[in-house]
Amino acid sequence: MDPNDLLRVALYDTRSEAQFVLAALLENGIDAKLSVDEHSALGMDLDVHADEVELIVKRAEFDKAKEIIEDLETGEVEKVPAWTCQCGEDVDEGFDTCWSCGAGYKAG
Ligand SMILES: [Zn+2]
The missing domain is CATH 3.30.70.1530 (Hypothetical protein rpa1041)
Incomplete structure (x- = not known):
């Protein structure tokens, strides 16, 4: 295999x-x-x-x-809370990567 x-x-x-x-x-x-x-x-x-x-x-x-x-x-x-990326896009709860630019989740 x-x-x-x-x-x-x-x-x-x-x-x-x-x-x-x-x-x-x-x-x-x-x-x-x-x-x-x-x-x-x-x-x-x-x-x-x-x-x-x-x-x-x-x-x-x-x-x-x-x-x-x-x-x-x-x-x-634990789920990642909803957050706003450095690129300005809002990312939904549960996603630790920005759907728009691919940046990782940063608290705050
Ligand atoms: Zn982004």
């Missing part, structure tokens, strides 16, 4: 939910991505159902990703 194989670790109904989990995985050093990003990066039309967002990780990181997702679901990780 190739440790770089991409596996679906979770499936979400909304992109915001998926992005919240994605951010948590990235924070933990896991190279996760969303299926929708993958498709748009390739310039493909979305063939995933628009209401479903797949969270994808490498096989080698699958177990760790699962654990983090379980922790999130049991509410052990």
